[in-house]
Amino acid sequence: MNRTIITVVGKDAVGIIAKVCTYLAENQANILDISQTIVQEYFNMMMIVDLSKVGKSFEVLAGELADIGLSMGVQVKCQREEIFDKMHRI
Numbered sequence: 002m003n004r005t006i007i008t009v010v011g012k013d014a015v016g017i018i019a020k021v022c023t024y025l026a027e028n029q030a031n032i033l034d035i036s037q038t039i040v041q042e043y044f045n046m047m048m049i050v051d052l053s054k055v056g057k058s059f060e061v062l063a064g065e066l067a068d069i070g071l072s073m074g075v076q077v078k079c080q081r082e083e084i085f086d087k088m089h090r091i
Contacts, residue, residue, distance in 0.1 A: 004081075006048070008045075008080075011073070030050050
C-alpha cells in the first residue's frame with residue numbers, strides 16, 4: 002500500500018472537502034481515514050490516503066493538490082507516510 006498523509010489548513014470556506022475529495026476520486030486515490038475540525042473560522046483537515054492505483058507520480062499529485070489549495074486560499078500538503086512517521090517520532 003502506498004499511503005500518504007494529506008493536510009489542509011486555512012480559513013474555512015464552502016467546498017474545501019468537496020474539491021479535495023473530488024480530485025482524489027478522479028485520480029483513483031482511496032481515502033482510508035479523514036478528520037476535520039473548524040476552530041473559530043480556521044479549517045484543519047488530515048487524511049490518510051492510499052495512492053496505489055493513482056497513475057500520476059507523487060510529485061505531480063502533490064503539486065496539483067497544492068494548486069487546488071491555492072485556488073481556495075488554503076494550504077494543502079502531502080507527505081509520504083513513512084516520512085511523516087519519522088518526523089513525528091519522539
